[in-house]
Amino acid sequence: MTVDGFALAHLRRSPLGHLADRLAAAEATGPGGVRLREIPFLAQLNLRLDPAGPAAARAAEALGAPLPTLAGSVVATADLRVLWLGPDEWLVVGADGAAPTIEHALRRALGDEPGSVVDVSANRTTLELSGPSARSVLEQGCSLDLHPRAFGPGRCAQTTVAKVQLVLDQIDAEPSYRLLVRGSFAQYLADWLLDATGE
Amino acid sequence: MLLIACPWCGERDETEYHYGGQAHVAHPADPHALSDAEWGAYLFVRDNPKGEFAERWMHAAGCRRWFNVVRHTVTHDISAVYPAGQPRPVPPSDEHSEVTA
Numbered sequence: 665m666t667v668d669g670f671a672l673a674h675l676r677r678s679p680l681g682h683l684a685d686r687l688a689a690a691e692a693t694g695p696g697g698v699r700l701r702e703i704p705f706l707a708q709l710n711l712r713l714d715p716a717g718p719a720a721a722r723a724a725e726a727l728g729a730p731l732p733t734l735a736g737s738v739v740a741t742a743d744l745r746v747l748w749l750g751p752d753e754w755l756v757v758g759a760d761g762a763a764p765t766i767e768h769a770l771r772r773a774l775g776d777e778p779g780s781v782v783d784v785s786a787n788r789t790t791l792e793l794s795g796p797s798a799r800s801v802l803e804q805g806c807s808l809d810l811h812p813r814a815f816g817p818g819r820c821a822q823t824t825v826a827k828v829q830l831v832l833d834q835i836d837a838e839p840s841y842r843l844l845v846r847g848s849f850a851q852y853l854a855d856w857l858l859d860a861t862g863e
Numbered sequence: 864m865l866l867i868a869c870p871w872c873g874e875r876d877e878t879e880y881h882y883g884g885q886a887h888v889a890h891p892a893d894p895h896a897l898s899d900a901e902w903g904a905y906l907f908v909r910d911n912p913k914g915e916f917a918e919r920w921m922h923a924a925g926c927r928r929w930f931n932v933v934r935h936t937v938t939h940d941i942s943a944v945y946p947a948g949q950p951r952p953v954p955p956s957d958e959h960s961e962v963t964a
Contacts, residue, residue, distance in 0.1 A: 735871040735926070750926040751871060807876050821872070822925045824879060829924045 678704030679789045679847040680854050690858050698795035698861050702854075703842070706790050707763035709756040710749075711770055713779030722773035727756065738820045738833060747820040747833055755784075755831065757844075788831070789850050793857065794840035802832075802841060804860045812837070826856040868944050869922045870930050883919030885909045886931040887951060913937060917951045 680687070680702040687700045713719045715733055724730045729739045732748045739746045743762070747755040758766050763783050770781040793801060799810050805826035809815060820833040830853070831844040845853050865877035891897055891905055910916065916936050921929045933943040933951065943952045 735873070750928060753926075823875065824924050 676705065678702060679850040680704070680791070683851070683854050686858060687854065690861050692795070692797070692861065696797045698793065698797040698801055700854075700857055700861060701792050702850075703790040703792055705760040706785065706844075707756075707758040707760065707766060708783070708785045708788060708844070709758075709763060709766050709770060710780070710782045710784045711754045711756055712752055712781075713774060713777060715752055717777050719774050719777035719779060722775070723770060726769040726773040736819055736821050738818050740818070745833065747831060749822060749831070752779075755844075757833075786847070788844045788846055791843040791845060791850070791854060791857065792835075792840060793843060794835075794838055796838070797861075798839050798841055801857065801860045801863075804863070805856065806832070808832070810834075810839075826853060826860075828853045828856075865934075865939060865941070867920060867932060867941065869925060869928070870944055870946050871928060872922060872925045875922065875925060879922060879924035881921040881923040883921055883929065886917040886919045915942060915954070919947070 681704065684702065687702060691697070691699045711723065711731075713723065715731060720731055727744060727746060728741045729744075729746060731754055732739045732746060735748060735751075737748050743758060744766070745757045747757065749755050756766055756770070763785050767781055767783050774781055802825060803810060806823060808821055808823050815821070815834060817834050817836050817839075820831060822829070822831050824830070825832070825843065828845060828849045830846075830849075833842040833844065834840070835842055843853065866874050867877060867880055868874045869880075888905070888909070891902075894902065897905070913936060915933050917931055917933050919929055920932050921927065929947045931943075931945050931947060931949070931951070932941055933954075934941050942954065945952060
């Protein structure tokens with residue numbers, strides 16, 4: 665991140681940066697293990713367009729994968745995850761620093777079609793909860809059925825965990841989950857997860 | 864707690880939703896032609912049936928889409944969920960309606 669040539673990256677503070685030590689210390693290993701960490705500053709872009717219109721195909725080409733049309737599904741490429749948020753709304757998640765590139769590509773894809781591309785990277789931070797016990801930790805505060813018969817890798821959901829609205833994205837079958845939560849709720853959610861992992 | 868099936872996201876807890884009141888209240892074609900009483904009736908007067916009631920809900924903590932639900936105001940039984948903009952589905956003829964509008 666640069667402004668007029670000055671690097672500003674070292675000035676950034678992630679919502680949970682001050683908790684990194686506590687999150688790392690809460691790691692439990694073994695068959696009932698669970699790990700918790702923050703993945704700060706992920707690029708997040710909110711994309712809205714008509715899924716049946718010409719811009720959808722162009723956006724798919726720009727992203728390198730078709731936009732997921734099934735409710736609560738995720739399409740992953742080598743460096744992006746495209747999450748279904750609504751019938752005409754997606755969240756494109758990429759690596760730290762990738763937002764301007766993705767935004768430019770999506771704006772070109774959208775062209776003059778009705779829709780929007782908004783960089784919402786600063787809206788949320790990401791908590792990653794993984795390990796064999798991750799699901800039982802999450803189930804203490806989430807009413808969704810997270811059992812593999814109903815939820816799994818490649819699925820996402822907007823729901824509440826411990827009453828906090830978030831986007832839940834299952835990364836793999838270990839299981840690993842990403843919880844994309846608003847910055848102002850992140851401390852509360854991290855405290856709740858730390859408490860839940862201790863049970 | 865009601866378990867409401869969002870047309871897109873599936874069954875979710877009532878706490879994920881926002882209530883939007885009676886469905887199918889059409890905006891007057893020419894509001895200027897209405898008297899104050901008629902405008903007041905459009906704004907504020909709603910049905911209050913003891914029985915099946917078509918109402919609007921929005922999946923606030925999920926996909927944030929509005930849709931319609933037919934809910935029984937006594938038993939809370941939900942007999943239909945359908946996207947906004949669609950007409951209220953006709954109930955099966957063998958079902959007894961207790962609507963006393």
